[in-house]
Amino acid sequence: MAAESNNLEEILRPFYQRASEAEDRLARLEASLAGKKESGNEELLKLADELQSRLETAKAEQVAEREKAMKEVQYLTAENAKLQYRIIHLVRALKEADSKLAAKSDLILYP
Template sequence: MAQSSDLQGALKPFYQRASEAEDRLARLEAALASKKDAGNEELLKMVSELQSKLEGAQAEREKALKEVQKISVENAKLQYRITHLVRALEEADCKLASK
C-alpha cells in the first residue's frame, strides 16, 4: 500500500499538468471557434454585399437593355423616314429636271 501511495504522490503533478493542459486546450478551441464564427460572419457579410451589388448591376443591365431596344426601334423608324425622304427628294429633282 505504501508503494501505491508513493506512486500516486509521484504521479499527482503529472495528472495536474495534464488537467491544466486539457483546460488550456479547451479554452484555445473555444477561442478558435469564436474567431471562425467572426470570420464566417465577415465572409457572410461580404457575400451579402456582393449579392446586393450583383442584383443592382443586373437591374441596371435590364434597364440599359430596355433603353437599347427603345433606341433601336426609334432608329429603325428614322431610317424608314430617311429612305422615303431621299426617294421623295430624288423624285422632286427628276420632275424639276424634266421641266
C-alpha cells in the same frame, strides 16, 4: 503495498494536475479558435452577400440599359426609314421638276 500505491499516487498527482490544466487550456484555445473562425466566416459571408447584392444591382442596371438602348435603336430605325422615304420622294419630285423645266426650255427655244 498500500503504502507504495499511496506513494505512487502522491508522485503522480502533480502530473495529473498539470495534464488537467493542459486539457483546460486546450479546450479554451479550441473554443477561442472556433469563435475566431466563426467571426471570420461571418465577415466573409457578409462580404459575399454584399458582393452578391452589388452583382444583382449591376445586372438589373445592365438589363435596364439594354432595354433603353433597344428602344433607342427601334426609334432611330423608324426615323431612318421615314427619312429614306422622304428622300426617295424628294429625288423623284426633283427629277420631275427637272424634266418639266427641260421640256419648257425646249418649247421656248423651238416654238
